[in-house]
Amino acid sequence: MRIALVTGLHGLARHEAVQSLLSSQPRSLAVHHDLAHIGQGTVHRLTQDAAGHQETEPVHLDHACASCTLREDLIPFLLRTAATGDHDLCVVEAWNSVEPQLIAESIAAQDELRLTAVVTAVDAARLTADLGTHDELADRGLDIAQDDHRTVTEVLTRQLEYPGRIALRGEPTPHARALLTQLNPAADTAPTDAAADGWFDAEFDTEAAHARLNPAWARYTGHTDEHGVSTVVWDRDRPLHPERLAEALEELAARTLRGRGRFWLASKPDNVMLWESHQDLLMVENGGPWLDALPEAAMDLVSPGRRDAAHRDWNPVHGDRRQHLSFTGVGMDALALVELLDSCLLTDDETGQDEFHNDPFATFTER
Known part of the structure; x- marks a missing residue:
């Protein structure tokens, strides 16, 4: 039937x-x-x-x-x-x-x-x-x-x-x-x-x-702006600084109507962090390991969809680790949003840093 x-x-x-x-x-x-x-x-x-x-x-x-x-x-x-x-x-x-x-x-x-x-x-x-x-x-x-x-x-x-x-x-x-x-x-x-x-x-x-x-491997593409509604896809291959990101979370959510995707946090280099926001309601969770952090024997347990998504942007140095977030908003200042997100990335001087004494995400565990 x-x-x-x-x-x-x-x-x-x-x-x-x-x-x-x-x-x-x-x-x-x-x-x-x-x-x-x-x-x-x-x-x-x-x-x-x-x-x-x-x-x-x-x-x-x-x-x-x-x-x-x-x-x-x-x-x-x-x-x-x-x-x-x-x-x-x-x-x-x-x-x-x-x-x-x-x-x-x-x-x-x-x-x-x-x-x-x-x-x-x-x-x-x-x-x-x-x-x-x-x-x-x-x-x-x-x-x-x-x-x-x-x-x-x-x-x-x-x-x-x-x-x-x-x-x-x-x-x-x-x-x-x-x-x-x-x-x-x-x-x-x-x-x-x-x-x-x-x-x-x-x-x-x-x-x-x-x-x-699924924000863990969904593929968001394109930038759109029509009739006062805009969508921005933010894609970067540098990790986020946990303290600067935590300070920006409230403003990032408030600027947008809808946010979704995955991000790479410097203090949790082996874990996909998932982002879901609906206006100022924000949910961040640990989505488990990046594929690059898995042993080769575990790859067979990963769904084909996630493997395909990961290998589209695979980097020989950091694998599938990257920022991939999509934001939709009404009357949204897309340039200011991107600048705020970019300001949360590790700088050249901070690259390679792996210890963060005031990490707001320290208590996040794998699901």
Whole structure:
């Protein structure tokens, strides 16, 4: 059975996209898990077929959480539905604040299911404001766990970057369209009520999507500036000074809407450091060893995607170690951003230094 996954924070846009997909396939079914009251331990499964017949059932879970809903009810429901042979397509409509990657990979792992489309539906009138807000999900009643401290911008950005298609409710401004294009150059865009011709012909490649988004080896290219939105890719082959970088972190994150990639820290020469930022929310973590730091025998355990990415920029002296960061911003001073990043690099006099007495990253350990 073919599966189309539709995600998005904007419920009306998501609903329109689901209805459009249902109407395009006579033997289709839509399923949606209502997580509005998951904090009280209540989840409901809603289904609708192409003829408009709807059913609602309570779902009993060992633990009321989004991942449990996926594992204990959604996947078993899809497998049962596929086994009946009554439907050619099932449209999975995710809850507002659910990100698509885990659902998509879980569906694609089932031999009986064929994931053919991942779509994020967006209300064009709300896009710019929601990408620029500082609201947490809890501020809007969209949190789905007691300790869910994600922000609206963080979730919406991840929803936009993963899919192969973005369905738009309303006509986006040139500024909003530039945001979509720069956050996910790989995605097609179409109105929420557009015909779905050709959407279900090929399988969605979850491995390619994972490689495209994983900051440990994703390849960001080009510098773009259009309609007030700009993207800068900063690529250098000199390590960063840990103290100067730590002092610049807050300013670097505040200057940008989205940042992602990997960096080479002088105080941790064997470890890939990963960067993820959503406005002033910054996450830095140790991503494990650079390939050049691995013994030859361990190379077979490394994914082909990461090996290919590393060898594109391989240096005979320092291997795959380098800075590779991408920043997207609105009204961003790209030159000032690059100058700030460059000021954090080791100078010629500091090159070769391997001891830093006040290293703010000293406590970072391999994951």
